[in-house]
Amino acid sequence: MNNTQDHVPDGAKPEMTLEMPAMAQLQMTCHCGNVKHDLTGAADAGDIALCHCYGCRHSTGQLYASYYKLKQKSALPLLSSPATSRYDSAEPQQGTTHPAAVSLYFCPTCGCHVFRTIAGPEGTSIEVATGTLTDGNELSAAKFASHVGVDETRDGGLTKWLGELPIKNDVEGNAKHYSAEPAPRGPESRETLEASCLCGGVALRITRPNASSLKPHSGFADMIIPFHTGDPAIKNPEDVKWWLRENGTKYMAGLCACQTCRLVSGFELQSWAFVPRTSIEYRADTDGNGVVWKVLDFEGLRATGTLRGYESSPGVMREFCGGCGATVFWHDRWRPELIDVSVGLLQDSEGGVRAEGWLSWWMDRVSFAEDVVLGRDGVPLDRARWLVESVEKNMRAEGGGREQRNLKLCKTVLKPGSGIIVIKENLSTTDVDVFDDEDSSLVSPDATFRRIFEEAGLSLVRTDLQRGFPEVPPVTLLPVRMYALKP
Numbered sequence: 001m002n003n004t005q006d007h008v009p010d011g012a013k014p015e016m017t018l019e020m021p022a023m024a025q026l027q028m029t030c031h032c033g034n035v036k037h038d039l040t041g042a043a044d045a046g047d048i049a050l051c052h053c054y055g056c057r058h059s060t061g062q063l064y065a066s067y068y069k070l071k072q073k074s075a076l077p078l079l080s081s082p083a084t085s086r087y088d089s090a091e092p093q094q095g096t097t098h099p100a101a102v103s104l105y106f107c108p109t110c111g112c113h114v115f116r117t118i119a120g121p122e123g124t125s126i127e128v129a130t131g132t133l134t135d136g137n138e139l140s141a142a143k144f145a146s147h148v149g150v151d152e153t154r155d156g157g158l159t160k161w162l163g164e165l166p167i168k169n170d171v172e173g174n175a176k177h178y179s180a181e182p183a184p185r186g187p188e189s190r191e192t193l194e195a196s197c198l199c200g201g202v203a204l205r206i207t208r209p210n211a212s213s214l215k216p217h218s219g220f221a222d223m224i225i226p227f228h229t230g231d232p233a234i235k236n237p238e239d240v241k242w243w244l245r246e247n248g249t250k251y252m253a254g255l256c257a258c259q260t261c262r263l264v265s266g267f268e269l270q271s272w273a274f275v276p277r278t279s280i281e282y283r284a285d286t287d288g289n290g291v292v293w294k295v296l297d298f299e300g301l302r303a304t305g306t307l308r309g310y311e312s313s314p315g316v317m318r319e320f321c322g323g324c325g326a327t328v329f330w331h332d333r334w335r336p337e338l339i340d341v342s343v344g345l346l347q348d349s350e351g352g353v354r355a356e357g358w359l360s361w362w363m364d365r366v367s368f369a370e371d372v373v374l375g376r377d378g379v380p381l382d383r384a385r386w387l388v389e390s391v392e393k394n395m396r397a398e399g400g401g402r403e404q405r406n407l408k409l410c411k412t413v414l415k416p417g418s419g420i421i422v423i424k425e426n427l428s429t430t431d432v433d434v435f436d437d438e439d440s441s442l443v444s445p446d447a448t449f450r451r452i453f454e455e456a457g458l459s460l461v462r463t464d465l466q467r468g469f470p471e472v473p474p475v476t477l478l479p480v481r482m483y484a485l486k487p
Helices: 054-060 075-079 157-161 259-265 298-304 369-373 378-399 402-411 446-455
Strands: 004-007 023-029 036-042 048-051 065-071 084-090 101-106 113-120 123-129 133-136 144-148 192-196 203-207 250-256 270-276 280-284 292-295 307-313 316-321 327-332 338-342 359-361 421-426 434-436 441-443 459-465 480-486
Touching (some): 280 298, 369 378
Parallel strands (some): 048 144
Antiparallel strands (some): 023 036, 023 133, 065 123, 084 101, 113 123, 192 203, 270 338, 280 292, 327 338, 459 480
């Protein structure tokens, strides 16, 4: 049975200490501070797995879920005291290899996932969501060590950008984290992408980009132009429709490591897809003739489902499912027509959890990566920094070198169907790059530039050598070639 229970004891202060033999002192909090504890945990809690199973993705809205294990007998009575909501995501399945009851605990105010309990034949364990940990002297310095549940992703999900960790799908003793069947999909269509949380209280679908997708105005996302630079271009004075990618056929997606996303979700990396509001529909009540889908209206969705809102800062709203705690939306009053949607909710019938038939991932930067240090110290900080830096490094490597990344950034300022990029470069007269020690310049052959353009996703419209250079022996000028490029 999947259900939700609120635990708000009369006059209770949300403080809890878990007494355990081998001691590790930990601190955790959600964003609103409603769930904030000093924890005493087992020093030998073991390393941490990133779970990519269907249940973990759709109950959190993320590409994965990760918990710090604190083995504890009789955990549930202790968990009944904080002001948390509980969602029972799995019941013991008789005849299965690892029967267990799994319960998820999240803050009913901000939606942050905080605890998970797993009760099986060998006892009950309590786990703390890793993104909520703010400090700790974990004597064993637990680290992110493996990927599990990857076989349910189709495309590997986040493992594509975190190959440093091994994939261990079949680990003895692993409990299944959900018992509900995946939400039923509608008729197969290339024109809609369905999405839902684990409990089904929030059901959405996304339509392909169209003419209305060009109407919103938004400053650039931090992953494109970092907010901390103070660059005036952040405001997007040219009104570039940066959320539309690959000639307006896909939406942009990316990862965020900001402190607020971490403490609202409970995990270190939040995955967002940037979608115009008019391209998002929610499942409303049936009208007797089948399911009715309506263009996203937050008040309407709250009235028909389990959506809850949380103002994380003045003018900035986040929505989550009040049933299972899944993060759903981010939006603000300055760009009301462009909505961030949690990628972990998506159900791509043809691809995988990265939904690459619909989304084009920004590879050059994890948004607010530098903020990984905010509000954290000790082992939790070291662990989070390693995770964010590793993912960002691997995304950049896949996206190409610095030249390719800069060209991709140039593409964002071109309006779909118009505009060209013109490049003028000195050419090497050999088939290899030539480095000048005197001025630290690098000169490459024509073939190198053509390869870079191709890797950046640009097409060569025209190219020609610059002519008319004077011949002044004994000085020989390098040939100069001009390239006209378009997406």
